Amino acid sequence: MTDKVSRFIAAQQPATPCLVLDVDRVAGNYARLKSALPLARIYYAVKANPGAPILDRLTVLGSHFDAASLPEVRMCLDAGAEPTRISYGNTIKKERDIAAAFEAGVRMFAFDSESELRKIARAAPGAQVYCRILVVNEGAEWPLSRKFGCEAAMAVKLMALAGELGLDAYGISFHVGSQQTATGPYKAAIAQVATVFTDLAAAGVKLRMVNLGGGYPVRYKAEVPEIEAFGDAIMGAMAEHFGNSLPEMVIEPGRFLVADAGTIVSEVVLVSRKGDEDPVRWVYLDIGRFGGLAETEGEAIRYGFRTPHDGTREGPVTIAGPTCDSVDTIYEKSNYRLPVALAEGDRVEILATGAYTTTYASQKFNGFAPLEEHYI
Numbered sequence: 001m002t003d004k005v006s007r008f009i010a011a012q013q014p015a016t017p018c019l020v021l022d023v024d025r026v027a028g029n030y031a032r033l034k035s036a037l038p039l040a041r042i043y044y045a046v047k048a049n050p051g052a053p054i055l056d057r058l059t060v061l062g063s064h065f066d067a068a069s070l071p072e073v074r075m076c077l078d079a080g081a082e083p084t085r086i087s088y089g090n091t092i093k094k095e096r097d098i099a100a101a102f103e104a105g106v107r108m109f110a111f112d113s114e115s116e117l118r119k120i121a122r123a124a125p126g127a128q129v130y131c132r133i134l135v136v137n138e139g140a141e142w143p144l145s146r147k148f149g150c151e152a153a154m155a156v157k158l159m160a161l162a163g164e165l166g167l168d169a170y171g172i173s174f175h176v177g178s179q180q181t182a183t184g185p186y187k188a189a190i191a192q193v194a195t196v197f198t199d200l201a202a203a204g205v206k207l208r209m210v211n212l213g214g215g216y217p218v219r220y221k222a223e224v225p226e227i228e229a230f231g232d233a234i235m236g237a238m239a240e241h242f243g244n245s246l247p248e249m250v251i252e253p254g255r256f257l258v259a260d261a262g263t264i265v266s267e268v269v270l271v272s273r274k275g276d277e278d279p280v281r282w283v284y285l286d287i288g289r290f291g292g293l294a295e296t297e298g299e300a301i302r303y304g305f306r307t308p309h310d311g312t313r314e315g316p317v318t319i320a321g322p323t324c325d326s327v328d329t330i331y332e333k334s335n336y337r338l339p340v341a342l343a344e345g346d347r348v349e350i351l352a353t354g355a356y357t358t359t360y361a362s363q364k365f366n367g368f369a370p371l372e373e374h375y376i
Contacts, residue, residue, distance in 0.1 A: 001263045001306070001351055008376050009265055009349070016267045016347065017287035018372035021354045023053050025261035030061055033216070033253055036231030040249040043087050045214050046072045048254025048355040049262070053375035055079035058257075066252040070097040073106060083107070089173075089252065091116060091132055091148050099123035110173060110211075112150045117158055121165035128170040129162050130211055131155040133196065135189040137177035141217075141300050149174065152192055156199045163205055171209030171247065172196050178255060179301065180215035181224050183233035190234070194241035209248040210238070216256035220352055221302045227256065255355040262354025264292070264371070268346045269322050280316045283338060285348065288321010288328040292371045293350075294360035296330045304351040309339035323366040 002022040009020055033042060043066040044058050050072060055065070056079050065076040066089040076086050083105025088098070091112040098109065102124035109124060111117045112132045120129055134149035150158070155172060162169040172193045176185035190210070197207050212234060217224040238246055270284040287293060295301035305319075314337040321328035342348075361370040 001349065002261070004376060005261075005263050008374065009263070012374075014265060014374060015372065016265050017285075017291060018374060019262050019264050019292070019353060019358055020374045020376065021049070021051065021054070021258070021262035023057050023261070023375055026054055026257055026354075027057055027061060029257045029261065030058065030063065033227060033251075033256060036227045037234065037249070037251060039235070039246065040212065040251045043089070043250055043252045044257060045089075045252045045254030046075065047359065049258045049358060050075050051358065051373060051375055052079065054258060055081070064250075066254075067101075067106075070100055073101050073104060077104060087250075087252075093119070095119045095123050102127060108170070111158070112148060112155075114158060114161065117162060117165065117167075121162075121167055125166055126168065128168040130171040130173050130209060131158050131162075132173045132175070132211075133189075133192060135174040135176055135192060136185050137180075138182070138185060141177075141179040141181065143177040152196050155196055156203070159196075159200055159207065160203055160205055169200075169205050169207060171207050171211060171250075173211030173213060173250075175213035175252075176215050178215050179217045179220075179224075181217050183225065183230055186212065186230065186234050187237040190237040190241055197242075197247070207247065209250060211250040211252065214252040214254050214256070216251075216253050218255055218259040218352055218355075221304050257355075259355035260352045262352070262357070264350040264353040264357060266348050266350060268342060268344050268348060270344055271342060280318055281338075283317045283319050283342060284322055285319065285330075286322050286368075287350075287371065288323060288330055290323055290325070290328055290362040290365045291321060291368060292353075292357035292361040293321070293330055295356050299331055299334045302331070302334055303353060305336075305338065306349040306351060307339055307342055308346055309341040312339045312341050314338060315340045322368065325366075 004022045043064040045066045047068045059079045059081045064085040067073045068090040087108040089110045108128045132149045133155045137143035159169045174189045266285045266287045317338045319331045
């Protein structure tokens with residue numbers, strides 16, 4: 001948690017549950033990523049957190065944007081981003097949305113199938129296209145495999161077809177999974193991409209761009225490699241496979257830019273036990289999986305907690321949300337421990353929650369309002 005966020009929470013005591021996010025930290029993370037990968041253009045993954053103050057600041061900093069939908073395209077335009085700085089990066093799009101984005105000036109589109117490619121050719125003639133390939137997601141705490149991407153051999157055929165359809169066969173993309181804690185998958189994926197480049201060059205198609213996706217991790221409960229380690233691994237692999245003929249490089253960070261800039265403030269609603277001799281207390285918060293903590297599905301993303309009683313005796317807990325749904329259990333198997341003194345009415349702070357929380361919040365499930373947002 002940044003000092004700025006801590007001071008705001010202490011002074012304002014905002015109603016819970018809410019997210020408080022330090023936009024200056026986002027700018028600092030942007031600068032750090034730019035330093036780690038200076039040859040890459042940064043396309044912020046808007047889906048991580050589309051808060052207008054974030055988009056406004058990143059636009060001023062010169063960022064590009066990765067939009068997953070037509071509404072996200074419009075959010076970027078509203079923030080003042082030039083349409084040529086926006087990539088429509090979802091491989092699953094309605095043809096009318098492709099047409100609307102193209103009419104708004106967007107010229108860069110992702111695909112991973114022939115049907116999607118033909119939609120782009122009809123709705124966005126002459127646009128730049130890049131094909132997403134399947135890569136290994138091992139090491140990612142939030143894998144993105146199978147739903148997106150195609151096999152490398154298919155990508156070769158599709159990129160050749162793109163030129164025949166009058167499109168600009170621009171490049172290849174991949175994503176090694178979100179909260180990727182290892183550098184190896186980036187190296188392996190770059191090797192795959194280089195093979196696709198070589199095969200297409202032999203067929204007379206010269207690609208110009210590699211989209212390295214996102215996935216760059218942040219610290220939750222466990223330590224993760226620093227961003228500089230990922231920068232070194234990526235640039236080493238690019239030099240190994242492309243030599244002095246480096247293609248343009250694009251990266252699509254989301255979590256890395258905004259996660260540790262935000263803190264969720266929540267209230268303890270109930271502390272109870274399931275039996276007189278049960279050592280595990282159940283701690284129910286006024287936010288849960290349906291209120292914005294969707295990434296706790298399978299206890300994949302394990303957030304850190306701060307309480308008013310830190311430093312006192314702790315005991316094992318199961319942490320759950322407030323709704324009448326048993327799925328709304330946040331952590332039961334991850335060995336969380338919280339202070340024994342924690343009681344109803346206490347405020348707790350859930351750390352590094354600036355990414356993938358606000359837009360995951362349901363629209364009044366059980367009557368609970370969506371997560372409030374404070375950008376400072």
